[in-house]
Amino acid sequence: MGIHFDEELKSVKKDILQMAAMVEESITKALEALKKRDNKMAKTIREIDHQIDKLEIAVEEECIELIARHQPVGTDLRFLIGVIKMNNDLERMGDHAVNIADCVNFLVEQSRIKPISNIWTMAKIANEMLKDSVESFINNDAVRAQKVCERDSVVDEMRNETIRILLTYMLEEPEKVGAAISYLLVAKNLERIADLSTNICEDVIYIAQARVIKHHAEESER
Amino acid sequence: MIIKVTNLNLFYGKFQALKNINLSVKENLITGIIGPSGCGKSTLLRVFNRMNDLIESAYITGSVIVDEEDVYSPLCDLIMLRKKVGMVFQRPNAFPLSIFDNVAYGPRVWSITDKHTLSEIVERSLKAVGLYEEVKDQLKRSALILSLEQQQRLCIARLLAVEPEILLMDEPCSALDPLATGRVEELMLNLKKKYTIIIVTHNMQQAGRIADEVGFMLLGELIEFDRTNKIFTNPTEERTFNYISGRFG
Numbered sequence: 001m002g003i004h005f006d007e008e009l010k011s012v013k014k015d016i017l018q019m020a021a022m023v024e025e026s027i028t029k030a031l032e033a034l035k036k037r038d039n040k041m042a043k044t045i046r047e048i049d050h051q052i053d054k055l056e057i058a059v060e061e062e063c064i065e066l067i068a069r070h071q072p073v074g075t076d077l078r079f080l081i082g083v084i085k086m087n088n089d090l091e092r093m094g095d096h097a098v099n100i101a102d103c104v105n106f107l108v109e110q111s112r113i114k115p116i117s118n119i120w121t122m123a124k125i126a127n128e129m130l131k132d133s134v135e136s137f138i139n140n141d142a143v144r145a146q147k148v149c150e151r152d153s154v155v156d157e158m159r160n161e162t163i164r165i166l167l168t169y170m171l172e173e174p175e176k177v178g179a180a181i182s183y184l185l186v187a188k189n190l191e192r193i194a195d196l197s198t199n200i201c202e203d204v205i206y207i208a209q210a211r212v213i214k215h216h217a218e219e220s221e222r
Numbered sequence: 223m224i225i226k227v228t229n230l231n232l233f234y235g236k237f238q239a240l241k242n243i244n245l246s247v248k249e250n251l252i253t254g255i256i257g258p259s260g261c262g263k264s265t266l267l268r269v270f271n272r273m274n275d276l277i278e279s280a281y282i283t284g285s286v287i288v289d290e291e292d293v294y295s296p297l298c299d300l301i302m303l304r305k306k307v308g309m310v311f312q313r314p315n316a317f318p319l320s321i322f323d324n325v326a327y328g329p330r331v332w333s334i335t336d337k338h339t340l341s342e343i344v345e346r347s348l349k350a351v352g353l354y355e356e357v358k359d360q361l362k363r364s365a366l367i368l369s370l371e372q373q374q375r376l377c378i379a380r381l382l383a384v385e386p387e388i389l390l391m392d393e394p395c396s397a398l399d400p401l402a403t404g405r406v407e408e409l410m411l412n413l414k415k416k417y418t419i420i421i422v423t424h425n426m427q428q429a430g431r432i433a434d435e436v437g438f439m440l441l442g443e444l445i446e447f448d449r450t451n452k453i454f455t456n457p458t459e460e461r462t463f464n465y466i467s468g469r470f471g
Contacts (some may be wrong), residue, residue: 005468043441069428071426072426072467073426073430073454073455073456073457073466074455074456074457074461074462074463074466074467075456076467077454077455078455078456138247210455210456
């Protein structure tokens with residue numbers, strides 16, 4: 001193992017970053033569609049998702065092949081295991097972008113409800129969390145990754161608050177239940193995107209420091 | 223702790239082959255020693271049963287305690303030590319004797335002459351290495367007719383016949399093909415229930431597969447010693463990582 005293996009690891013990194021860029025684009029477009037109530041964007045988002053799915057399979061195959069052929073150890077092994085998990089998380093994020101686009105399709109046929117600022121704040125935080133998780137992966141930066149994880153509870157709290165607000169709307173104006181449910185689903189998908197960014201950051205911490213922080217594993221070991 | 227090495231230095235004349243080694247080997251585990259050629263792995267292994275005594279210019283400082291006994295003390299009974307700490311080599315060194323006599327050799331040295339007892343020991347030892355069924359009808363034939371893998375098993379059976387506590391294995395699979403290697407590894411995993419095994423290996427994957435703890439040596443120093451899982455997923459020392467990932471060595 002040597003220069004060739006290092007080149008192959010770089011190629012895996014390049015591919016997973018391309019996938020992250022496509023996921024970011026897909027989520028940005030889905031949120032733009034939501035803001036503009038534009039139901040024509042869904043097709044583009046589906047096309048991107050199709051590319052993401054293909055790339056997911058390619059990255060997974062690359063990682064499996066490298067593990068089988070080189071039996072990597074130490075940081076090399078942790079990197080490949082981390083990428084396999086990130087790959088899966090990114091693909092799921094792409095699906096959530098599609099889900100949001102589907103909500104827009106439904107939403108444009110519904111009567112409008114009062115704007116819910118929480119949705120936009122959640123979208124902003126979830127988007128930043130994704131960007132920061134990818135940045136922390138690029139720089140192998142466990143400190144930054146840890147900070148992203150800490151923001152997940154903010155998004156969870158906002159989702160709960162959004163559900164309360166939307167429930168009130170539904171009770172006050174039952175004819176707007178359809179629109180309210182669409183926003184509720186958007187909130188749920190945004191919360192999942194934030195969760196998956198947290199997962200990526202947990203993988204970054206594992207790759208960089210061999211620490212498992214998910215499910216508070218370190219605390220329960222003490 | 224069955225072996226405790228403290229501040230061990232070993233010299234061949236003016237050349238220092240082992241430098242300030244500190245190491246504890248736990249009972250009923252497989253301990254792997256890895257490192258590039260000439261790093262002192264085999265020298266360290268040979269310290270545990272004083273095989274290095276055979277080299278005239280070799281001398282040590284520091285202490286090596288095996289089963290609570292200082293093996294370099296003048297009071298140490300070398301014959302007893304080598305009975306307790308047996309050794310298997312790279313190439314199987316079956317004696318040009320019958321299969322039976324190979325295994326019975328050690329017990330005979332220990333003055334066991336009763337035929338029935340010897341037969342029992344031979345059968346038990348061959349069974350322990352999974353060779354009995356294959357050779358039970360040809361115990362009087364020369365051991366040299368056996369395949370290399372069978373000969374290596376026979377050599378291990380020959381050790382077990384004198385009831386050792388520790389088995390030292392110096393690249394025991396390097397002359398074997400992958401299938402035979404797999405079977406000898408299985409044997410080691412079975413044997414560790416009763417014995418403590420220390421294996422020197424060039425084959426990193428082998429250390430990963432069978433060792434519970436691994437020590438990495440470089441230029442006579444023990445660079446890192448830890449649980450196998452730790453060494454292979456998150457070694458503390460960069461030199462360990464560079465070696466096990468094939469970046470040097």
